[in-house]
Amino acid sequence: MDIAVIFQRLTESFVINIELFGMTLLFGLPLGLVIAFGSMSKWQPFEWLPGKLKRPDGKRWKKIISILVGAIAKWRPISWLTKIIVWIVRGTPLMLQVVIIFYVPSIIAVSKGLPSPWGSGRLLATGIAFIINYACYFSEIYRGGIESIHGGQNEAGQVLGMTRSQIFFKVTLLQVVKRIVPPMGNEIITLIKDTSLARIIANKEIIMMAQEYSAKGLIWPLFSTALFFLVFVGILTLALNWSERRLSYFR
Amino acid sequence: MKVLEVKGIQKNFGSLRVLKGIDFDLERGEALAIIGSSGSGKTTLLRCLNFLESPDQGTISVNGKTIFDASERLSLKSDEIRHNRLYFGLVFQNFNLFPQYTTLQNVTLAPQLLAKEREDYKGNRAAIFKELELNARDILAQMGLTDKLDFYPHQLSGGQQQRVAIARALALSPDILCFDEPTSALDPELTGEVLKVISSLAEKRTTMIIVTHEMQFAREVSDRVIFMDDGVIVEQGAPEQVFGNPREERTRQFLARYSG
Ligand SMILES: Nc1ncnc2c1ncn2[C@@H]1O[C@H](COP(=O)(O)OP(=O)(O)OP(=O)(O)O)[C@@H](O)[C@H]1O
Ligand SMILES: [Mg+2]
Numbered sequence: 001m002d003i004a005v006i007f008q009r010l011t012e013s014f015v016i017n018i019e020l021f022g023m024t025l026l027f028g029l030p031l032g033l034v035i036a037f038g039s040m041s042k043w044q045p046f047e048w049l050p051g052k053l054k055r056p057d058g059k060r061w062k063k064i065i066s067i068l069v070g071a072i073a074k075w076r077p078i079s080w081l082t083k084i085i086v087w088i089v090r091g092t093p094l095m096l097q098v099v100i101i102f103y104v105p106s107i108i109a110v111s112k113g114l115p116s117p118w119g120s121g122r123l124l125a126t127g128i129a130f131i132i133n134y135a136c137y138f139s140e141i142y143r144g145g146i147e148s149i150h151g152g153q154n155e156a157g158q159v160l161g162m163t164r165s166q167i168f169f170k171v172t173l174l175q176v177v178k179r180i181v182p183p184m185g186n187e188i189i190t191l192i193k194d195t196s197l198a199r200i201i202a203n204k205e206i207i208m209m210a211q212e213y214s215a216k217g218l219i220w221p222l223f224s225t226a227l228f229f230l231v232f233v234g235i236l237t238l239a240l241n242w243s244e245r246r247l248s249y250f251r
Numbered sequence: 252m253k254v255l256e257v258k259g260i261q262k263n264f265g266s267l268r269v270l271k272g273i274d275f276d277l278e279r280g281e282a283l284a285i286i287g288s289s290g291s292g293k294t295t296l297l298r299c300l301n302f303l304e305s306p307d308q309g310t311i312s313v314n315g316k317t318i319f320d321a322s323e324r325l326s327l328k329s330d331e332i333r334h335n336r337l338y339f340g341l342v343f344q345n346f347n348l349f350p351q352y353t354t355l356q357n358v359t360l361a362p363q364l365l366a367k368e369r370e371d372y373k374g375n376r377a378a379i380f381k382e383l384e385l386n387a388r389d390i391l392a393q394m395g396l397t398d399k400l401d402f403y404p405h406q407l408s409g410g411q412q413q414r415v416a417i418a419r420a421l422a423l424s425p426d427i428l429c430f431d432e433p434t435s436a437l438d439p440e441l442t443g444e445v446l447k448v449i450s451s452l453a454e455k456r457t458t459m460i461i462v463t464h465e466m467q468f469a470r471e472v473s474d475r476v477i478f479m480d481d482g483v484i485v486e487q488g489a490p491e492q493v494f495g496n497p498r499e500e501r502t503r504q505f506l507a508r509y510s511g
Contacts, residue, residue, distance in 0.1 A: 150347070152343060152345060152347035153347060153349065155303055155343070155347065156343065156347035156348075156349070157361075158302075158303065158333075158336065159301050159303070159336060159339075159340070159341045159420075160360075160361035160419070160420075160423060161333055161334070161336055161337045161361060161364075161365055161423065162333075162361060162364055163329075163330075163333065164329075166364050170360065170364070171349055174351045175350065175351060178351075249351075249403065250350040250351040250403050250404075250405065251350055251403075251404075251405040
């Protein structure tokens with residue numbers, strides 16, 4: 001078979017990898033920030049509980065009750081819930097998440113005699129799984145970045161009469177960005193290679209395309225997919241180095 | 252009229268009583284030095300004045316107006332707290348400059364953001380910003396930093412950074428400027444330049460509260476000295492009196508450790 005034709009086919013299918021990559025970054029990066037704020041939420045709706053729960057006779061409660069009440073008072077439901085979600089998402093294979101997001105709604109729909117909600121939108125289903133999965137990893141990077149900013153920056157902003165959002169956007173954010181570029185770069189490089197997991201629900205991405213040739217006894221197209229990833233990661237690395245340089249004017 | 256009146260300030264961290272009832276006041280143009288051993292609550296007091304901590308008891312009044320009353324603190328909105336903060340400026344021990352901004356930008360950032368709340372902001376933005384920049388340049392010149400306007404904090408020495416921090420606080424024209432050990436993060440050879448700047452502010456009758464371990468400096472620059480120990484004001488008075496002829500035994504012991 002013609003080498004040029006094979007390369008053209010591979011290039012066309014690599015577009016699917018790139019689309020998935022772009023989709024995941026476009027929605028996953030902001031979603032990750034939201035999740036990061038969720039896990040840092042300090043909201044304690046039952047803070048008042050110990051104060052209100054004095055025994056009418058003035059005596060102390062049993063130890064076990066006061067421990068329990070103390071724990072409920074310190075409970076931060078938003079942070080707790082986000083941390084559980086992040087644990088589940090990071091604790092299970094991405095491949096499985098793609099399968100679940102694709103099949104579970106379809107099975108439910110079909111059992112009710114409806115068509116599959118995804119229709120031909122396999123890539124969309126894959127994208128949603130990727131966005132959620134990667135947003136959870138991003139969120140931990142954001143959280144680490146935000147928490148590493150010295151508390152004094154925040155206080156300096158407060159003392160100068162800035163609002164909380166002014167402090168975040170004008171003072172903290174750029175410092176966070178500077179610190180998270182290297183770990184984010186790692187995640188982003190992993191992401192482009194992870195996109196080939198999309199073949200688990202028959203998205204015709206580059207490796208699936210190459211495997212069709214392998215099945216016909218032609219093995220080199222599969223090996224050559226490495227080139228596509230290498231070139232893409234090469235460009236990403238240049239872009240990441242550029243942004244690190246752009247942010248090197250301050251410390 | 253007193254520019255500042257502090258009455259009965261108490262602050263606990265859990266079961267630790269850090270401030271046990273602090274009363275003092277300040278005249279306009281007065282420089283007050285606060286001395287005391289480590290852990291006596293000096294930083295906590297300044298943080299209470301700047302609303303970085305919320306006292307459990309007591310009131311704070313500026314120019315006769317009560318801006319904080321512990322008995323009704325829950326009714327204060329965050330915007331009110333933010334505006335009340337502007338009566339005070341605070342210079343931190345470790346500067347806390349914004350690393351991604353130049354010297355000039357560090358000084359103009361907050362005034363520019365506050366200008367957005369002005370009624371005449373729309374349409375006059377350029378003129379207002381120009382004026383703020385001129386003001387910032389002027390203050391930085393007084394700090395001896397004219398040739399460092401476009402430097403980033405990491406390109407400056409500690410003493411220069413602290414002078415930028417002082418300029419940043421001054422740019423908002425606070426009624427009372429607070430310093431928390433402004434030189435204790437500096438190498439000894441750099442403390443002089445910062446103390447000189449603070450002295451020159453005192454000569455211009457800037458109302459100041461200076462927490463410091465530099466006894467000689469406190470004695471020279473201040474109009475009044477407060478000695479704090481274990482969350483209370485043990486003694487206050489003119490510097491000659493507190494340093495030269497302290498009334499309280501605890502003050503004497505404390506000063507003896509410094510002159511030793
Ligand atoms: N956020 C906090 N939580 C718990 N304890 C605190 C907190 N801030 C201060 N303290 C305690 O309050 C006491 C007074 O601290 P503070 O920093 O006000 O002392 P200081 O007089 O400024 O001391 P130094 O001269 O060392 O700066 C110390 O025992 C300190 O450990
Ligand atoms: Mg202190």
